[in-house]
Amino acid sequence: MTVTLFVPCFVDALFPQVGINMVHILEKLGHRVECPEEIACCGQPAFNSGYWDEARCVAEPVLKRLKDSEAVVIASGSCGAMLKVFYPQLFADKPEAHAAHELSGKVWEFSDFLVKKLGVTDLGAKFPAKVTFHDGCHGLRELGIKSSPRKLLEKVQGLELIEMQDAETCCGFGGTFAAKFPMISTAMGEVKCASAKDTGADYIVSNDSSCLMHVQGLLSREGHKLKTLHLAEILGNQ
Amino acid sequence: MSSESQEFLQQAEVITKDLRHRGLIQTALRKYEVARDKRKSAFGDWQSSRQAAAETKWEAINHLDKYLTEFADKLEARGTKVHWCSTPDQARDIIVKIIADKKARCVIKSKAMTAEEIHLNAAMEKAGFEVVESDLGEYIVQLRKEPPYHIVFPAMHLTRDDISDLFQKELGSAPTREPEELTMIARRALRKKYIQADVGITGANFAIAETGMISLTENEGNARLTAALPKTMITLLGIEKILPKMEDLALFLPMLATAGAGQTVTGYNTLYGGPKQPGEVDGPEEWHVVLLDNQRSILLADPEQRDSLHCIRCGACLNVCPIFRNVGGHTYGTTYSGPIGSVITPHLRGLQSWKHLSSSSSLCGACTETCPVKIDLHHHLLQNRRNASQEEPNAMEQTAYKAFGFVANRPGMWQVGKELARMFQPLHKFVLGTKLDPARAWTATRDVQPVAKESFKEWWQKHKAEKQAK
Ligand code: SF4
Numbered sequence: 121m122t123v124t125l126f127v128p129c130f131v132d133a134l135f136p137q138v139g140i141n142m143v144h145i146l147e148k149l150g151h152r153v154e155c156p157e158e159i160a161c162c163g164q165p166a167f168n169s170g171y172w173d174e175a176r177c178v179a180e181p182v183l184k185r186l187k188d189s190e191a192v193v194i195a196s197g198s199c200g201a202m203l204k205v206f207y208p209q210l211f212a213d214k215p216e217a218h219a220a221h222e223l224s225g226k227v228w229e230f231s232d233f234l235v236k237k238l239g240v241t242d243l244g245a246k247f248p249a250k251v252t253f254h255d256g257c258h259g260l261r262e263l264g265i266k267s268s269p270r271k272l273l274e275k276v277q278g279l280e281l282i283e284m285q286d287a288e289t290c291c292g293f294g295g296t297f298a299a300k301f302p303m304i305s306t307a308m309g310e311v312k313c314a315s316a317k318d319t320g321a322d323y324i325v326s327n328d329s330s331c332l333m334h335v336q337g338l339l340s341r342e343g344h345k346l347k348t349l350h351l352a353e354i355l356g357n358q
Numbered sequence: 359m360s361s362e363s364q365e366f367l368q369q370a371e372v373i374t375k376d377l378r379h380r381g382l383i384q385t386a387l388r389k390y391e392v393a394r395d396k397r398k399s400a401f402g403d404w405q406s407s408r409q410a411a412a413e414t415k416w417e418a419i420n421h422l423d424k425y426l427t428e429f430a431d432k433l434e435a436r437g438t439k440v441h442w443c444s445t446p447d448q449a450r451d452i453i454v455k456i457i458a459d460k461k462a463r464c465v466i467k468s469k470a471m472t473a474e475e476i477h478l479n480a481a482m483e484k485a486g487f488e489v490v491e492s493d494l495g496e497y498i499v500q501l502r503k504e505p506p507y508h509i510v511f512p513a514m515h516l517t518r519d520d521i522s523d524l525f526q527k528e529l530g531s532a533p534t535r536e537p538e539e540l541t542m543i544a545r546r547a548l549r550k551k552y553i554q555a556d557v558g559i560t561g562a563n564f565a566i567a568e569t570g571m572i573s574l575t576e577n578e579g580n581a582r583l584t585a586a587l588p589k590t591m592i593t594l595l596g597i598e599k600i601l602p603k604m605e606d607l608a609l610f611l612p613m614l615a616t617a618g619a620g621q622t623v624t625g626y627n628t629l630y631g632g633p634k635q636p637g638e639v640d641g642p643e644e645w646h647v648v649l650l651d652n653q654r655s656i657l658l659a660d661p662e663q664r665d666s667l668h669c670i671r672c673g674a675c676l677n678v679c680p681i682f683r684n685v686g687g688h689t690y691g692t693t694y695s696g697p698i699g700s701v702i703t704p705h706l707r708g709l710q711s712w713k714h715l716s717s718s719s720s721l722c723g724a725c726t727e728t729c730p731v732k733i734d735l736h737h738h739l740l741q742n743r744r745n746a747s748q749e750e751p752n753a754m755e756q757t758a759y760k761a762f763g764f765v766a767n768r769p770g771m772w773q774v775g776k777e778l779a780r781m782f783q784p785l786h787k788f789v790l791g792t793k794l795d796p797a798r799a800w801t802a803t804r805d806v807q808p809v810a811k812e813s814f815k816e817w818w819q820k821h822k823a824e825k826q827a828k
Contacts, residue, residue, distance in 0.1 A: 127815070129766070131814060132776075132814040133776050133779070133814075134809060134810060135807075136817055137810075140814060140817055143821065157815055157819070158769045160767075166759040169717075169743060169747065169759070170743030171751070172747075174759035177767070178763045178767065257720065257722035257724075258723075260723075261723035289724070290722035294719070295720075297718070297719065297720045297721075298720075298800065299799040300799070301367075301717075302800065302803065303367075303370050303375070304374055304681055304684055304685055305720070306804070307374035307380065308680045309803075311684070333807050336807065337800070337804030337805045
């Protein structure tokens, strides 16, 4: 199958290793990967702030570029939700409504794509460490992804998954929320970090780099040894 | 920025750093979650129950005109006086007039968020009446001259010691840490008030159209006394409280108890059908039911957010909301806090003044997931943001998004942007965290993720070339 891998703006610039691991994993599974280089962002920041015209401006080229894809895999649950759930709303009474609907049907978050679409859970990865998994809210509640990342982690050799209390509680990132209400975002992050620390894990793993950017930012500032990793980085560790 | 928004930010700044508050609320709500989950499992199928509840409320709200008339007609047939009020002013005036007509001096009141919504106590006190809250939590916050902290647990931000101190100061009681003793102190003070009161005011949890009755749910028996002892009873409720049929309570009573407080059913559930009828020996001689609109019909006219009128004020969305759990109820600065408050306050009190409540959310969706009547809460926050920006865009924000879109749609410029960011990043450390730092909102508490030496797309081009070469 030809998989169109959409690497969102912040993953491209800040977490390239996440995308790189995804490419390696998908290619190893025998799929042809293509990456649309001309699209940068899904338009979520403007959409979430209420600027829907401006969001459509960014989203239209995405719709056009991904129109003929067989399957679109996104390197972030949050951007995945944007394409899958919010594009149909954003374009609800626009000429692109149909295209948005069509695209929605073939958009996948990475871990869900592996487990539900490709039916693979064992990627032959090794990662001898204790990890705890943070459910990114958009992946969890907009896309309904809970078991896929765990099924993948279960098969990683040497990895011990320790669930934290309130794994489903938001970490406090929330996109522009983190900058508009930094004090609330920080407090939420501190609560999240406390739950993760309580597990005694070495790593907080998630399928969303945006949450991890915020959580890692807090941990680093504090000088805590707990590290964050994207699920793809673990699965790519052969 | 509205003054309400500034106040919100200031209070949030203080309270999010208050670790005592954080600990208190997290502990209380974690206990709630455990109890709730235990009760939820008693429902054969919680999700189907939610669906059924949502459909019932959908029917009630979509035919509100029919059900409200049915409700009022049935009530009036048994001698209840029904008052229709469009505005808080009208509702306050009517209630104050009823009390004045009765030449009453003392009013006892059970818990009613609708009364908070219209600031009824202040109006009654201004008119010279003594008003006493009879719900323990409400009584405590009344003594503290504070609004309720939470729509179901008004005094959840206080410890036993706080309450003991308060009672010592206000009621002259002896210090104690025992919940039973604290309750007894309040009880002794309140019993006198029930007897003295000429008028009792209650809210309503549900209004049953079919039978013309109100259903009241409580854990202390105080609402029963409030309704039974005084000669005149007044019930204030929002028009959205309607349920079509009596049998709907079979679902809604346990649902409210489970979602709201992690109980199977609430301690006392009482139905009121009218004032004392000929031949009956007790009950109020007069009963006034005051129906309040206060912008609800405007919400009803909005097909996108009409479902927010389904709310049964269980408070479950507040309990699971990580924003609420960190800023607490008072920071919202309005009667309805938490997710439902953030959705409806902009409708009830003005979009531009209250839009910050819709913005102060990470859109995590925990509220929507928990709401027993399936209100699409977090998506309504997005719609409020959209409506607010459309109505009055913030010039700077809009320009920024336009500029972002312009660059994002031009790969060449996007690439230059990335390179500039990479180039200037080493300089960031010189202003990091200072007033000159453009990313201060982030960097004050969080380290910045450095821009990668090689972006994904740069890597991809090489990777693609290598593959093609093979
Ligand atoms: S919105 Fe839903 S969860 Fe929140 S108080 Fe109302 S009914 Fe309860």
